[in-house]
Amino acid sequence: MPWAAGEVARLTAWTGSVAERVHELEHGAVSDAEAARLEAWAPESPAPGPVLAALGRHAKRRGDLDRALRLYREAAAADPRAPELSVNVGNVLFLQGDLDGAKAAYLAAQDQAGGDLVVLGAAHYGLSKLYLRTSEMDKSAAARDKAEHEAGEYLRRHGSDDDFTANHYLVDVPVPPARIAALATSDGTPEAVRRWVRARLMGALPAEAWPWGGAGFLAALWAYALVLRRLGPSRACARCGRPACRRCDGGEGEECGQCVNVFARKGVVDARDRLRKEAQVRRHERLARLVTRALSVAGAGAAQVLAGAPVRGALLLAAVLFPLFVVGLWRGIMPPPYPSPYVLAGKLAVAVPLGVLAWALALRDAFRRTRS
The missing domain is CATH 1.25.40.10 (Tetratricopeptide repeat domain)
Structure with a gap:
């Protein structure tokens, strides 16, 4: 960046x-x-x-x-x-x-x-x-x-x-x-902008840590993703949300052993246990729908990221955050050569409608995804 x-x-x-x-x-x-x-x-x-x-x-x-x-x-x-x-x-x-x-x-x-x-x-x-x-x-x-x-x-x-x-x-x-x-x-403006952005991203870290610090962090994330399966054998069940242990349940799918026995295999559990599991699944779906919609209202594309659409969510987040960045830093990184009293009003007139439009699109997409 x-x-x-x-x-x-x-x-x-x-x-x-x-x-x-x-x-x-x-x-x-x-x-x-x-x-x-x-x-x-x-x-x-x-x-x-x-x-x-x-x-x-x-x-x-x-x-x-x-x-x-x-x-x-x-x-x-x-x-x-x-x-x-x-x-x-x-x-x-x-x-x-x-x-x-x-x-x-x-x-x-x-x-x-x-x-x-x-x-x-x-x-x-x-x-x-x-x-x-x-x-x-x-x-x-x-x-x-x-x-x-x-x-x-x-x-x-x-x-x-x-x-x-x-x-x-x-x-x-x-x-x-x-x-x-x-x-x-020739006045060094590009380098000044580069240093300013680097300082905002790195905070108190020394300048010598760039870009190796960011590259090391990404490498650590990549290594963590590789060993995550061994470090965390449990996962959330895609149907009911309860922890599902790969070692205990012995499954490699997205559902826990209970859901497999109740919904995939016929005649394995009693009708009362089946009804109890179905109620648990409905509660989990209502909670997931509520959380997704709340995230869509508060964080636009964050709901899509949680719902399993990370690319679309990242794009919607960028579309919403960029106008906020423009408004928040309306003075600019470098002082303008020709100051104008209408800079803030002009940026608000462009950024606010675009940000609201991107937020509305993210909200609409999240509600459509969680429609019953």
Whole structure:
């Protein structure tokens, strides 16, 4: 369960995380003040490469080329395997007039790109503009053809030959979505959730006992089930409920010796003894029916577990207990990034009807099973 809780937190983490802020910086209209807060809020020092790269693209869009170049180089130092940074560095150097530096950056991006067609296309696109600036028309045409072949749709969507502004004449490459998503768990939230669940389950037991303590407990239960037949030779009779000893009665069925003699064998006992046994069986059935129905009211699926349907009972119990867990821990394990006064009301509106429905289904099933 702790592992599952951590995995759920890892797969669903997004709101309020660094990843969400970087995504907004890359794809939204973020103000300079918000970008400055992100740079100051970065949880690590130095900040992760994707954060610096997104801040560099923001500075470049604002026309602050010196700051953009500094952030790009810091991002490259933090994440040397990010080929898109070489393209973006080349674009900044091109705009600053350093054509030799820009050409070296574009060529480095081609070497680092591997199979990333967007990076290759953007690098060739920048080279085509650079060769056009240096009047090397053949090289410019060849680089442009390669760019169109590799990432033509992307370049047509983000680039322009007629718009000479810095943000359209040259095409930057954004931070890949996978690297942004990885930032969602960089603050250690999944591990914190995993530790919290483990602490709630284990109580005062030391953390080193997990998961070996639980595995040892299950192994002990399994061993106990294997030797239970020898440790407890008696069992409850399925018909009358009285203890039935396998050794004394010599039977291997579900009924005791008395019930076998009264109901299975004809003419073995007197009619008076038979009537007394039938009354005992009726009392046992009434008691079992009463206990099962009481458990269904108080514990939902616990009645099914007692009645011999453990799988259905466990599922019904989980369906009832989960809404109770949601309501009982309505504040959550980790504080929400955007607190709302309607959190409790919203969880009650969803959890209570679902819990009542699951309880009603368990109750209906238990009463049907004990119907006379």
